[in-house]
Structure formats: structure tokens, C-alpha cells
Amino acid sequence: MQGKLLLTGGSGMVGRNIRAHDRAANWEILAPSSRTLDLTDAGAVRDYIAETKPDLVIHAAGRVGGIQANMANPVSFLEENTAMGRNIVMAAWRGGVRRLINLASTCMYPREAQNPLREEMILSGPLEPTNEGYALAKIMTMRLCEYIRREDPLAQYKTLIPCNLYGLHDTFDPKASHLLPAVIHKLHVARETGQAEVEIWGDGTARREFMFAGDLADAVLRAAEDLEALPDAMNVGLGHDHSINDYYRVAAEVIGWQGRFTHDLSKPVGMKQKLCATDRQEAWGWQAQTSLEEGLAQTYQHYLERTSS
Ligand SMILES: NC(=O)c1ccc[n+]([C@@H]2O[C@H](COP(=O)([O-])OP(=O)(O)OC[C@H]3O[C@@H](n4cnc5c(N)ncnc54)[C@H](OP(=O)(O)O)[C@@H]3O)[C@@H](O)[C@H]2O)c1
Numbered sequence: 001m002q003g004k005l006l007l008t009g010g011s012g013m014v015g016r017n018i019r020a021h022d023r024a025a026n027w028e029i030l031a032p033s034s035r036t037l038d039l040t041d042a043g044a045v046r047d048y049i050a051e052t053k054p055d056l057v058i059h060a061a062g063r064v065g066g067i068q069a070n071m072a073n074p075v076s077f078l079e080e081n082t083a084m085g086r087n088i089v090m091a092a093w094r095g096g097v098r099r100l101i102n103l104a105s106t107c108m109y110p111r112e113a114q115n116p117l118r119e120e121m122i123l124s125g126p127l128e129p130t131n132e133g134y135a136l137a138k139i140m141t142m143r144l145c146e147y148i149r150r151e152d153p154l155a156q157y158k159t160l161i162p163c164n165l166y167g168l169h170d171t172f173d174p175k176a177s178h179l180l181p182a183v184i185h186k187l188h189v190a191r192e193t194g195q196a197e198v199e200i201w202g203d204g205t206a207r208r209e210f211m212f213a214g215d216l217a218d219a220v221l222r223a224a225e226d227l228e229a230l231p232d233a234m235n236v237g238l239g240h241d242h243s244i245n246d247y248y249r250v251a252a253e254v255i256g257w258q259g260r261f262t263h264d265l266s267k268p269v270g271m272k273q274k275l276c277a278t279d280r281q282e283a284w285g286w287q288a289q290t291s292l293e294e295g296l297a298q299t300y301q302h303y304l305e306r307t308s309s
């Protein structure tokens with residue numbers, strides 16, 4: 001047994017994939033929901049850490065959503081993610097927790113940064129306006145972990161920067177979802193209702209890097225057992241991306257819908273590309289294993305089970 005792990009966000013997509021992974025059995029896992037432990041309440045977080053004394057914290061909680069959710073709620077995305085990040089990192093450090101993995105996001109990178117995005121590019125330029133609040137919160141929490149490491153060499157506080165994610169236990173509600181769960185939902189409805197056309201936001205030439213959440217869970221749990229070997233911040237990506245149009249085309253094949261795509265140019269498109277560099281990840285010796293076709297098939301099966309239950 002590796003010890004006691006406090007997993008924030010344990011009921012979310014990343015958290016559930018971490019808990020379902022084989023390596024989770026190496027830990028005694030505490031995964032309080034927001035109803036049990038509201039991470040925006042500094043006193044409650046401090047008391048929970050003092051009472052449970054975890055050996056490791058994995059911070060996978062957050063106010064998370066796709067481009068439309070971020071555009072609609074900049075205050076919540078900035079304020080809640082800042083409060084959660086500050087509270088869990090400071091309570092862990094002040095509570096004597098020596099090991100912490102902080103999950104950030106490639107949304108932290110400057111809008112115009114040259115792809116592939118390298119970790120040292122963070123804060124080198126203006127952020128993507130559609131998710132600036134969320135990005136500022138993620139940058140703050142990453143820097144807080146780095147500053148703690150400078151003051152306290154015993155604190156193994158490391159940040160993983162995942163690319164976009166999809167998979168089992170994702171959010172499929174179109175008001176909040178990211179691209180791939182939205183595509184699955186739209187194409188499924190089109191197939192079930194005999195729709196001849198499906199609308200793509202923008203012209204579909206934007207590019208994204210979507211990793212299967214089960215693979216990210218593998219990276220996080222391997223990192224949890226190898227924290228000293230990690231740099232302060234490390235992208236977790238695939239090393240390749242696809243256009244939005246390609247994602248719709250592959251998903252249509254997986255779901256079995258034949259029809260035409262239209263493009264709504266009035267819809268937000270966000271960054272033109274968000275491909276992260278994987279030099280540090282390769283140096284650490286990890287890569288994702290799940291192909292897009294396989295990941296989409298597993299996610300669609302999960303979507304069917306969830307919508308039929
Ligand atoms: N999804 C992506 O594409 C993506 C990409 C890169 C990085 N990430 C990062 O990965 C992490 C997890 O993302 P996800 O996709 O798993 O998100 P998610 O499915 O929306 O889950 C969010 C989790 O955060 C918890 N949470 C929210 N507010 C809370 C609060 N006030 N107190 C305690 N817990 C709270 C939720 O708990 P309840 O359900 O109990 O409220 C839920 O378990 C986040 O840090 C996110 O920034 C995600």
C-alpha cells in the first residue's frame with residue numbers, strides 16, 4: 001500500500017477514471033464530494049486535512065466546462081477555481097502533506113503561442129479570452145506549487161498540464177460540454193431522429209488534442225508513485241491533434257450516422273490550435289495508449305448506458 005490519498009474531484013470525469021484504474025488499489029483513497037467538503041471553504045479544507053492526514057493529495061476538482069460554459073460564467077470559473085486551488089494547496093502544505101499533484105490545463109497557454117506548446121511558454125503572452133478566468137486560476141495554482149517548492153525542498157508539489165480530455169463519466173449536457181461529448185450527443189440524436197444535417201461550430205478548421213481520460217488517469221497514478229522524477233510542470237498530451245471537422249467525421253463513423261455537416265460561423269471557436277509539446281513527458285517515459293476510434297467507441301457505449309438507465 002502506497003498510503004492515504006486525498007483525491008479532490010473524485011466524482012468528476014478525471015476523478016472517476018482515476019478511481020477505476022488498477023493502480024488505485026495501491027492507495028487508501030478519500031474522495032469527498034463537494035457536499036461533504038466544499039473546497040471553496042478554506043476552514044473546512046484545513047480541518048479535513050488535519051483530521052485525515054493524507055500522504056498525497058491529487059487535486060482534480062474544479063469548475064470545468066467547454067468554451068460556451070466558460071464564456072457564460074467567467075466570474076465562477078475564475079473565483080471558484082482560484083479558491084479551490086489556493087485552499088487545497090495551502091491547507092496541504094500547512095498541514096504537513098509532502099506530496100501533491102495539481103491538475104492544470106493547456107488552456108493556460110498564451111493564445112498566440114507557437115505550437116507545440118512548451119511549459120516554459122506559460123505567461124509569455126495574452127490568454128485566450130473565451131477561458132481567461134479559468135486559465136488565470138490554473139496559472140495561479142501552478143505558480144503557488146512552484147513557489148512552495150522553492151521555499152520547502154521537502155514539498156513534492158508538482159503540476160500536470162493535460163490537453164483536452166474526453167471519456168467515460170464526461171459531461172454530455174450541451175450547455176456545459178466540451179467538443180467530443182457534444183459531438184457524441186448531437187450525432188446520436190441525429191441518428192435516432194433521422195436528421196440529415198448536423199451543425200459544427202465555426203468552420204471546423206480549429207485543431208484540438210483530445211486524450212482519453214482513462215489514459216490521463218494512468219499518467220496521474222504513475223506520477224503519484226514517481227513524484228520525485230517529475231519536473232515542476234509537465235504537459236500530458238498525445239503529440240498530435242485533429243481538426244474539429246475530423247473529430248466529427250470519425251465520431252460519425254463510430255456512431256453510424258451518415259449525413260451532411262453544416263458550419264455555424266457565429267459560434268465561438270476559441271484557440272486555433274492547442275497542441276502541447278511532449279518532450280518532458282517522453283523524458284519521463286510515458287505515452288497514451290488509447291486510439292481516438294477506440295476511445296470514442298468506449299465513450300459512446302458509456303453514453304448509451306447512461307442515457308438508457
Ligand atoms: N475535461 C477536460 O477537458 C480537462 C482538460 C484539462 C484539464 N482538466 C482538469 O482536470 C480536472 C478535472 O476535470 P473534469 O473534466 O474531471 O471535471 P468535472 O467532470 O467537471 O468534475 C469536476 C469535479 O470537481 C468537483 N468540484 C467542483 N466544485 C467543487 C467544490 N466547490 N468543492 C469540491 N469539489 C468541487 C466536482 O465535485 P461534485 O460533483 O461533488 O460537485 C467534480 O467531482 C480539473 O482540474 C480540470 O481543470 C480537464
Ligand SMILES: C[C@@H]1O[C@H](OP(=O)(O)OP(=O)(O)OC[C@H]2O[C@@H](n3cnc4c(=O)[nH]c(N)nc43)[C@H](O)[C@@H]2O)[C@@H](O)[C@H](O)[C@@H]1O
Pocket residue numbers: 065066067068070105106107130131134163164165177178179180182183199200201202206208244267268269270271
Ligand atoms: C480543456 C478545456 O478547453 C476549453 O476550450 P476549448 O478546447 O475551446 O473547448 P471546447 O468546448 O472543447 O471546444 C473545442 C472546439 O470545438 C469547437 N466545436 C465545434 N462544435 C462544437 C460543439 O457542438 N460544442 C463545443 N463545446 N465545441 C464545439 C469549438 O468551436 C472549439 O473550437 C476551455 O474552454 C476549458 O476551460 C477547458 O480548459
